[in-house]
Amino acid sequence: MVARSFNRAERVGGQVKKVLSDLILKGVSDPRLAQATITGVTMSKDLRIAKVYFAAHDGKHDQRDLTAGFESAKGFIKRELARELGLRYMPELKFFYDASFDYGAHIERVLKTLRSDDEKHYPTPEKQ
Template identity: 75%
Template sequence: MVTRSFNRAERVGGQVQKVLANLIRRGVSDPRLAQATITGVTLSRDLRIAKIYVAAHGGASGEQALLAGFESAKGFIKRELARELGLRYMPELRFFYDASFDYGAHINRVLKSIKINDEKNNPTTDDQ
């Protein structure tokens, strides 16, 4: 059995994600961020750069507005993260749109359309 120890960047990344999710839920008043979800945080080994992956319920159509909202709130977010985490150096925050939810929704729609087509072409009857 192989055990994997988490390095400091992974632990701090998890803390950043948790604090940022709570901050968005309760503290950021920008309406562009109302439906935002933090899908992941990756920190560089030296903890200087935090790549924050975000998604929104609205999908890719609101990607630019979502990223613009995070950019405009970056100073506030950075101050709050620094206050909560107590790190010596606050990492530079970089926001990226995570399209995996959009892709998953697309796959779900494709699978549903296949099921509907299959039911039309191969109807089941209760007489069997």
């Protein structure tokens, strides 16, 4: 089996994700971002653009509020990333809401409903 080597954009994206996650936990004072989680970062090959994907811990926060929080803190985030990463050019940050967690929670609710309906209509022998 051949091991997959990571290119520079993937390595830098991983570093951006780690530093940004730490910043949200410890450095950004915007209360809108308190429940945000960085789910991924993809970098352009030339490292000029970083697409940052985020979700909310509880899934209840409005994605517009979270996006506005990130946009508001963008200057601070870029300065801190530049200080931590030491890149020649600081990438332009673009923030995107990652709805996959919301979708996963929705699927879990549907499955739970189906299980409870099955138990009502087809009880197992030990419950009869």
